[in-house]
Amino acid sequence: MGVSNSIAQLLVLRGINTFNAAKQFFRPDFSQFHNPFLMKDMQKAVDRIQTAIENNEKILVYGDYDVDGTTSVAMAYIFLSRLTENVAYYIPDRYTEGYGISLEGIDYAQENNFTLIIALDCGIRAVNQVNYANEKGVDFIICDHHNPSEVVPKSVAILNPKQKDCNYPFKELSGCGVGFKLIQGYSEKNNITFEEIQSLFDL
Numbered sequence: 001m002g003v004s005n006s007i008a009q010l011l012v013l014r015g016i017n018t019f020n021a022a023k024q025f026f027r028p029d030f031s032q033f034h035n036p037f038l039m040k041d042m043q044k045a046v047d048r049i050q051t052a053i054e055n056n057e058k059i060l061v062y063g064d065y066d067v068d069g070t071t072s073v074a075m076a077y078i079f080l081s082r083l084t085e086n087v088a089y090y091i092p093d094r095y096t097e098g099y100g101i102s103l104e105g106i107d108y109a110q111e112n113n114f115t116l117i118i119a120l121d122c123g124i125r126a127v128n129q130v131n132y133a134n135e136k137g138v139d140f141i142i143c144d145h146h147n148p149s150e151v152v153p154k155s156v157a158i159l160n161p162k163q164k165d166c167n168y169p170f171k172e173l174s175g176c177g178v179g180f181k182l183i184q185g186y187s188e189k190n191n192i193t194f195e196e197i198q199s200l201f202d203l
Contacts, residue, residue: 038168058087058112117138143178145161
């Protein structure tokens with residue numbers, strides 16, 4: 001494909017070791033996207049969001065301050081704001097709250113009557129934080145791509161292709177990629193066409 005040796009090495013490290021696999025990586029065909037419901041807990045995540053929207057619950061889209069986190073938050077917020085007015089976003093302060101899910105963020109959700117947090121690009125190791133949220137009546141859906149520990153948070157759903165018992169074929173999705181699979185899954189179950197969400201790729 002005319003890529004440099006360094007790029008070729010990066011591709012191989014990510015399991016992309018044939019010409020066709022590389023072509024699909026650089027020039028994806030949307031018709032070949034994997035079924036989002038191959039990802040563990042996808043149905044649980046879609047159902048919880050549907051319940052929140054039907055019951056006019058407040059949804060907080062939460063993500064880290066890095067590029068993957070902020071694009072994930074923007075994408076999910078844009079999508080959900082088309083479906084409900086009861087959605088907001090939260091990006092933690094990198095200096096006072098640090099990386100990942102913070103107790104301050106959960107307090108903010110509880111104090112402002114949010115009952116569902118969708119965490120993007122973070123949360124897979126936030127066992128104590130999710131326990132804290134559960135005590136306050138705040139549910140979590142975690143969309144992450146970092147390696148999980150042996151113990152995972154007790155959230156409503158965890159979307160992470162790197163979970164050992166997750167059957168999603170492509171394990172190297174970004175956090176934003178995992179978030180998009182959630183959007184794709186919700187859309188498929190609610191008769192939202194792929195063309196309606198395709199513009200989110202611009203992020």
